[in-house]
Amino acid sequence: MATITRYPFAAHLRSTTTMHVHHLAGGRVRHSGPGASFWFRPMSAAISEVPVDDREQSVLVPVRSADLQQLSAAGVVTYRFADPVLAATRVDFAVDVAKGVWLRTPLETVGGMIHGAAAAAVTSTLAGLDLRAALATPPAELATRVTAALAVDERLTAVGVEVVGVRFGLLRPEPDVERALQTPAREVIQQEADRATFERRAVAVEREAAIGQNELASRIDLEARRERLVAQQGANDRREAEEKAAAQAVGVRAEAERTTALAEASAQALRLTGAAEAEAERARLAAYEQASPAVLLALAAREAAGNLPHVDQLVLTPDLLSGVLARLTARAEDGAR
Known part of the structure; x- marks a missing residue:
């Protein structure tokens, strides 16, 4: 303005x-x-x-x-x-x-x-x-x-x-008329939305079915592989048991053979030892037969002394000595006759 x-x-x-x-x-x-x-x-x-x-x-x-x-x-x-x-x-x-x-x-x-x-x-x-x-x-x-x-x-x-x-x-x-006019279009849109929803659900079901089939096929393949694995493990276990049994049998035979050889060697050694001891005993007896009574008595005394317990003191009385001397004199006379 x-x-x-x-x-x-x-x-x-x-x-x-x-x-x-x-x-x-x-x-x-x-x-x-x-x-x-x-x-x-x-x-x-x-x-x-x-x-x-x-x-x-x-x-x-x-x-x-x-x-x-x-x-x-x-x-x-x-x-x-x-x-x-x-x-x-x-x-x-x-x-x-x-x-x-x-x-x-x-x-x-x-x-x-x-x-x-x-x-x-x-x-x-x-x-x-x-x-x-x-x-x-x-x-x-x-x-x-x-x-x-x-x-x-x-x-x-x-x-x-x-x-x-x-x-x-x-x-x-007017608002009421506008809503009434919008209803058919809204129904068409809703139908389109419902169809899209159904199609999406159908696709989802198909995908779920495909996934289920894939999972089932995977499980079947897995079970088949597990079956082959179990069979292979059983064969391996049997083979291992057989190998162990064979090894144990070989070990037992070797141990038996070794024990037999040891027993035979021990028996042979015992036989040789017995023969040697018998030969020595015979030689010793032959030597005793040729020895005099005094020598035998001395040998016996020595043998007895070796087996007696430890003695700190030994007391010889006249009675003991007279008896021993009397027996020795008697044996000497018997030998002279």
């Missing part, structure tokens, strides 16, 4: 390049143009300020289809004031000379005109279409038709408004 500076007998206005200022004083045009800056007398001045930049007006048009269904078309109309002087004479764009703001709401007035014209254009475009056909209308096609209708609307051209373009979103029915 314009910036107005007050002084005691005059005021100064400074506007922007997007605002067209139209200044009347005494019924005559004093200043007119965008971005104007001038001095004026507040008591005699009538100033209007019209925007010349592009503006947007939101529209929401309710429409009834041929099958009596309610739907709405939401869009945005872009417009501008192609003839701001004409707009200032047809719409109240008067500015408060003290504050520099509009005294009324001119943009709302123009917006109402645009909304009414857009609603009439949308209604005429969608008239005679049922709900599905109306919803199937492309937003770009609807915008093109509405733009063409607004461009020739006399009420808008009469206030100097030029429609630059129109944009529409998707047409929307």
Whole structure:
């Protein structure tokens, strides 16, 4: 909006390049143009300020289809004031000379005109279409038709408004009707999802079956290998037992042969020892036969002395000696005879 500076007998206005200022004083045009800056007398001045930049007006048009269904078309109309002087004479764009703001709401007035014209254009475009056909209308096609209708609307051209373009979103029915229309598509999507789920489960079952078959084949192969291993281990154990038995038999035979040889050698040694002892005994007896009684007695005494226990002292009495001597004398006489 314009910036107005007050002084005691005059005021100064400074506007922007997007605002067209139209200044009347005494019924005559004093200043007119965008971005104007001038001095004026507040008591005699009538100033209007019209925007010349592009503006947007939101529209929401309710429409009834041929099958009596309610739907709405939401869009945005872009417009501008192609003839701001004409707009200032047809719409109240008067500015408060003290504050520099509009005294009324001119943009709302123009917006109402645009909304009414857009609603009439949308209604005429969608008239005679049922709900599905109306919803199937492309937003770009609807915008093109509405733009063409607004461009020739006399009420808008009469206030100097030029429609630059129109944009529409998707047409929307009532929430209940929209849910009902979405149900078949949702069912199809759900069926597709269910089919995909079933196919995925079928593939999973097939894979599990293949895995089970592979595991079974692996177990069968493993058991067959284990059977061959057990058979080989049994054969190895039997062979080892046979080898051990044969080795033990060889050992037993060798031990028997060695024991027999040792026994025969021992027997031979015993025979030789016995023969030698017998020969020695015979020689000793032969020597005893040729020896005298005194010698034999001495030998006997020596032999007895060798077998007697240890004697520290020996006491010989006359009685003992007389008896021994008597026996020796008797044996000597018997030998002499």
